[in-house]
Amino acid sequence: LISLLRSPLDDLDPEQRAAAAAVSGGHVVIAGAGTGKTRTLTARIAHLVRERGVDPSSIVGTTFTNKAAREIRERVGAVTGDAAAALRLGTFHSLGARILRRHASAAGFQDRSFVVLPQSEAAELLQRIVEEQRLVRAVPLPDCDPALSDEDWERLSAAADGDRRRETAAFVREAARAIARWKSWGLTAPMVADPSRGRRDQGQEAFAATYLAYQRALEARNMADFGDLVLKALVLLEDDPRVSRAEAGSVAHLLVDEAQDANAVQVRFARALAASAESVFAVGDENQNIMAFQGAYPGAMQAIAGPGATLHVLTRNRRCTDEILRPANEVVRWNRGSRRGALVSGRSGPAPQVVAYDSEVAEAHGIAKAAKQLIADGTDPSKIAVLVRSAWVLKPYEEAFLRAKVPFAVVGGRNALDREEAKDVVAFLRLATSPRDDLAFRRIANKPARGLGQAVVEAVVGHVSASGRTFHEACLAVAEAGHLEPRACEGLEILAEGLRLLYARAAGTKPDGLVEIAVTRTGYEEHLDRSEGDRKERRATVAMLRRSARDAEDLTEFLETLALMSDLEFEGLREGARVKISTIHAAKGLEFDEVFLPCWESGVFPNPRAVDEGVRGRPGDPWNGPIGGGVDEERRLAHVALTRARHGVHVSYATARIGFGAFLGAGPSALLAEADLELTAAPNGDLRPAKATRSSRMPAARGRR
Numbered sequence: 001l002i003s004l005l006r007s008p009l010d011d012l013d014p015e016q017r018a019a020a021a022a023v024s025g026g027h028v029v030i031a032g033a034g035t036g037k038t039r040t041l042t043a044r045i046a047h048l049v050r051e052r053g054v055d056p057s058s059i060v061g062t063t064f065t066n067k068a069a070r071e072i073r074e075r076v077g078a079v080t081g082d083a084a085a086a087l088r089l090g091t092f093h094s095l096g097a098r099i100l101r102r103h104a105s106a107a108g109f110q111d112r113s114f115v116v117l118p119q120s121e122a123a124e125l126l127q128r129i130v131e132e133q134r135l136v137r138a139v140p141l142p143d144c145d146p147a148l149s150d151e152d153w154e155r156l157s158a159a160a161d162g163d164r165r166r167e168t169a170a171f172v173r174e175a176a177r178a179i180a181r182w183k184s185w186g187l188t189a190p191m192v193a194d195p196s197r198g199r200r201d202q203g204q205e206a207f208a209a210t211y212l213a214y215q216r217a218l219e220a221r222n223m224a225d226f227g228d229l230v231l232k233a234l235v236l237l238e239d240d241p242r243v244s245r246a247e248a249g250s251v252a253h254l255l256v257d258e259a260q261d262a263n264a265v266q267v268r269f270a271r272a273l274a275a276s277a278e279s280v281f282a283v284g285d286e287n288q289n290i291m292a293f294q295g296a297y298p299g300a301m302q303a304i305a306g307p308g309a310t311l312h313v314l315t316r317n318r319r320c321t322d323e324i325l326r327p328a329n330e331v332v333r334w335n336r337g338s339r340r341g342a343l344v345s346g347r348s349g350p351a352p353q354v355v356a357y358d359s360e361v362a363e364a365h366g367i368a369k370a371a372k373q374l375i376a377d378g379t380d381p382s383k384i385a386v387l388v389r390s391a392w393v394l395k396p397y398e399e400a401f402l403r404a405k406v407p408f409a410v411v412g413g414r415n416a417l418d419r420e421e422a423k424d425v426v427a428f429l430r431l432a433t434s435p436r437d438d439l440a441f442r443r444i445a446n447k448p449a450r451g452l453g454q455a456v457v458e459a460v461v462g463h464v465s466a467s468g469r470t471f472h473e474a475c476l477a478v479a480e481a482g483h484l485e486p487r488a489c490e491g492l493e494i495l496a497e498g499l500r501l502l503y504a505r506a507a508g509t510k511p512d513g514l515v516e517i518a519v520t521r522t523g524y525e526e527h528l529d530r531s532e533g534d535r536k537e538r539r540a541t542v543a544m545l546r547r548s549a550r551d552a553e554d555l556t557e558f559l560e561t562l563a564l565m566s567d568l569e570f571e572g573l574r575e576g577a578r579v580k581i582s583t584i585h586a587a588k589g590l591e592f593d594e595v596f597l598p599c600w601e602s603g604v605f606p607n608p609r610a611v612d613e614g615v616r617g618r619p620g621d622p623w624n625g626p627i628g629g630g631v632d633e634e635r636r637l638a639h640v641a642l643t644r645a646r647h648g649v650h651v652s653y654a655t656a657r658i659g660f661g662a663f664l665g666a667g668p669s670a671l672l673a674e675a676d677l678e679l680t681a682a683p684n685g686d687l688r689p690a691k692a693t694r695s696s697r698m699p700a701a702r703g704r705r
């Protein structure tokens with residue numbers, strides 16, 4: 001009640017208040033980590049609704065995760081009450097999806113329940129297309145040599161098959177990147193295939209052909225991938241006056257958080273949405289631009305706010321201690337064009353620790369032990385994070401926390417649906433809404449094992465595409481046609497029964513009820529218990545799915561929420577407070593009391609591949625642009641990582657690490673020297689050389705004044 005009486009601007013300092021209360025026009029708040037950008041944006045929304053009488057449904061806000069959007073809605077709701085429910089808040093992807101569902105046929109979908117294909121499955125579809133269309137050149141076998149024994153021949157064929165598979169996999173990986181990049185630049189398949197639009201080499205011709213084939217395959221299945229959600233919505237907004245009137249015409253105020261990480265298509269989408277808006281408010285920090293690999297580019301913030309926008313700055317960091325800000329400031333000072341002054345908070349705390357370990361195992365145990373101590377001393381586990389540069393190093397930390405019995409959740413920086421069990425359950429549910437979804441059918445046909453060979457599965461798929469019937473009917477038809485082993489026949493019948501039940505209940509049952517049917521009535525539960533790996537973990541995933549299903553109104557909404565749900569959010573569905581073990585990328589915008597930053601090692605962080613890829617290519621060129629931000633972006637990642645901490649920072653490195661099944665020569669990262677961080681302890685025995693040196697990999701400091 002008290003909060004209902006106070007002004008939403010009362011919680012801000014004068015700088016923040018000036019920005020939050022700014023009225024019409026473009027506004028860009030460019031300010032450092034933890035200076036209260038998100039808080040200011042949230043207060044502005046509450047202020048608009050409560051004190052300026054703005055209709056909440058005319059306010060659109062974009063955030064980095066849907067969870068962040070929910071938090072803003074809750075905070076605004078505390079001030080405005082029910083009105084907050086009408087706010088249009090979400091990630092660019094979920095805002096795009098919302099527009100596409102409302103104008104599904106204009107967007108070329110068969111109906112509004114189109115499926116959002118998770119990234120990993122999009123790659124599978126791409127692979128299928130490449131194989132079907134033989135987009136990769138066949139590897140020629142040597143001319144048949146009569147002297148070749150059968151054995152030699154087989155060996156050669158197998159090797160050629162292996163080569164071909166490897167070549168296909170590499171092609172698929174590159175094509176997926178090219179397509180994602182084109183989408184992030186706002187280029188549709190027909191645009192890319194149009195030869196008058198730019199230079200291309202032969203490799204790109206092949207990718208362009210793959211892009212066209214891939215979009216056709218998605219359309220035929222009533223599917224969209226991630227990149228489509230924003231791109232297709234943008235095309236509608238720009239080309240269809242009816243859609244633009246309905247969607248953009250009703251936007252009075254647009255607010256964009258983490259604007260520094262918007263890519264070209266998102267910037268255009270934001271501009272199109274705000275076409276007739278009274279104000280645009282973009283907040284961001286160029287020192288936290290860490291999404292270059294997804295097409296983010298310098299200048300996005302200003303572009304969203306529009307020409308002539310008013311610049312606001314927030315100068316005081318409200319999160320970290322000055323001891324933490326010192327290395328965070330240092331490390332980005334080495335960057336080209338680094339301009340802004342140093343961040344200060346005026347708060348003091350312990351100096352950052354830098355610890356060296358003998359191995360990645362020792363490092364993981366050291367961290368688990370230290371986290372356990374912090375918890376014993378009263379720190380809430382959810383206020384502790386372990387943040388790493390790359391997901392591939394996560395394993396040892398997971399194992400160490402398990403052993404130390406410290407509650408934790410691992411966030412790989414990917415999506416909820418990258419988990420096998422989640423994909424399986426979702427495949428059943430997808431079949432309930434789209435009874436002709438062949439990708440979903442192939443995934444679950446043999447879970448549990450029903451003795452259905454590939455030929456049988458393809459026969460069912462073929463039957464569906466030829467007859468237009470559902471998978472339930474096709475299973476029965478193929479079983480009746482005979483020529484099958486009794487076991488396969490029975491398997492098909494059981495599968496058909498499970499599918500029939502799902503179709504029958506799809507309309508009248510809430511999503512959690514359908515998850516229940518998918519898990520218990522199709523034999524999937526037994527499959528879970530029988531298959532390899534950690535049974536408890538698989539059961540936990542299914543329990544999390546059930547939990548999130550309870551919040552959803554209808555199946556389409558639930559499937560979309562899941563497809564767009566970050567790992568971080570999905571892990572949040574676990575019970576109890578947990579230490580977050582996560583990638584730095586996934587921790588964007590978050591804060592913790594204590595942050596562990598392991599793997600500050602040469603070869604891991606800075607990530608040599610990212611450094612390399614950032615250097616290649618012509619900046620600003622959609623055909624041949626760089627795909628990473630280079631070493632500068634690695635420094636920004638270090639800056640983001642350090643500035644997540646409110647109180648304690650614990651940096652560490654191992655002098656040897658096993659990764660990808662091999663010994664990696666490790667050793668202190670050059671970032672340590674750049675951040676001016678010195679070794680404070682080596683718990684594994686002897687004290688190592690205290691001062692790390694800048695490696696030859698790091699280009700000369702250009703931005704340093």
Ligand code: ATP
Binds near residue numbers: 037038288318319590
């Ligand atoms: P990031 O760049 O990491 O996204 P940010 O600029 O969005 O950070 P916030 O997350 O909004 O910063 O704020 C950082 C912390 O400081 C939060 O805990 C927030 O509640 C607190 N904070 C911000 N402004 C104030 C204020 N005026 N008074 C008290 N606390 C504040």
Ligand code: MG
Binds near residue numbers: 037038039257589
């Ligand atoms: Mg923020």
